[in-house]
Amino acid sequence: MSAGATATGDPTLGPVWKRASWYAVLSALSVLVLFPIYMTIVRALSTPRDYVQRGQPLYPVAVQPDIFGRAWTQGDLGRQMALSAVVTAIIVTAQLTTSILSAYAFSFLQFRGRTAMFYLFMATLMLPLEVTLIPNVDTVQSLGWFNSIQGLTAPFLATAFGTFLIRQGFLGIPRDLRDAAALDGFGHLAFLWRVAIPITRPVVASFGVIAFLSAWNQYLWPRAIVNEAKWNTIQIGLKNVGAANVDEMNIGVAAAIIAALPVLALLIFLQRHLVRGLTAGAVKG
């Protein structure tokens, strides 16, 4: 394994057997990573009872080609997807807006108490949702926001992570550029909208992708403040897989596959931004 600490050079060079053996290793590891997903697809497609009777083989048994459609209607997936989409859209839009505004204040505006505010903002990064869960559930309940869009989104409308990341991008903008823009009569809003955001678009996009990922995948919070089935997001709807009777089990399994599709699309089409966002913390250390 450690023979591969570096790239082997031009793909057209090097002995054929060596390249072939790397492909073999890569394929074997791919099978290992993908096996759980493959078995989930097999399980979703199979008629549950027949599959178990056949001794749980590696291929689907008594295929139900309409399972994804049935999951959509019977499993209430359509409603859950729509709710998750709305909640995610609100959270991502709000996080982008609040993060960009506060990042701008922390990098281009001068005012008393700015540093103290910055540290207060960053302190929220130390507080995971799990720690503040009980008081927050209490707050949301007393506002009457159980089973509501407000309840599902309110605590996540701002994030210090986004503020930090976008501020890093803004700090990279040369001061001269701001001064030149000011001479050209650009106020702060015009500068923010027409210069700062366009220049830092890659950072903003990377943060947007991460915000989407975490909003879409939320579990604990919706689980805590939703107690009516019709307010289930797609993620907490997945809990039903264990509760369903055996004949319906594959509906829940199909739901899990559908729930992962939007993020899978993100991975395939916006991989660059996703990777940049995920590694942002690692690079900063």
Place this chain on the structure above:
Amino acid sequence: MTKPLAVPVDEDHVRSRRRSIKDTMLGLAFLGPSAVIFTAFFFYPLYRLVWLGLHQQNRTGTRERWVGFSQYADTLTSADFLDGVRISATYVLYTVPLGLVLGVLLAVVADRKLRGIKVFQTIFASTVASSVAVASVIFFVLINPQVGYFGDVSFLSLSDPGSALRGVALSSVWQNLGLTFIIVLAGLQAIPAEINEAATLDGYGPFRRFWRITIPLISPSLMFLVVVLTVFAFQAYAQVDILTGGGPAGATETLVWKIFSDKEPSQYGEGAVMASGLFVITLGVTLAQFRILEKRVHYGA
């Protein structure tokens, strides 16, 4: 944390003062929305957490009485809390080292110039597309005792208190593989090719090069991952909720599970103390790991 940008003093004093008032107004307006959210959902709950810890409420939450630090003392030494800490710590041991080793293995193998390597890299990264809940359903299919493909493998059996946590942990290892792979690969790709060439010229074999060059150079990424994966492990909830419901016999009741299952107002106080415990533990783990690893970590290049 980075220091805020220093700004040169304007020469025109009057103009600068007028601007500073304008800047202050605009600054407050820009920070306002975030500040409101942070106050309502981060700072106020922090205060409430302490308050709840110092009080005991009746079953409906309509009356409370001051109990002082006795609730902290009682809860933090209770078998329930210590059990949760033990289970969560075990979960860390099951998930972090294995996940890290597998992630490094995948990244090292996929860090080479081959035709089609991007396809393999996407496959190895693919588990980031899976949320904790999705991963839990996937492992439900694999290891559920009644219907799972590996349901009768005793080492991972969810129906045996001795092995259930291992089964749940495996779902986390798999789910975090994509993230670990992505971060380690980024670390490997940041190593300049000349360093490896120089090492080879110096007669370093592949194994020595891996341990002496590669690992030290990617150690910042590894440190980041140790912290992140440990914090993830301490926050485990959805896996337990979907795969075991805390069972069998409470064997998979992680700390967050215990905090969250105390939902009645009369148990808010206890839950709040446990949550403070979780806060101190994750903060402590993060700081300790930074201190220990910082000495051995090579920050360079």
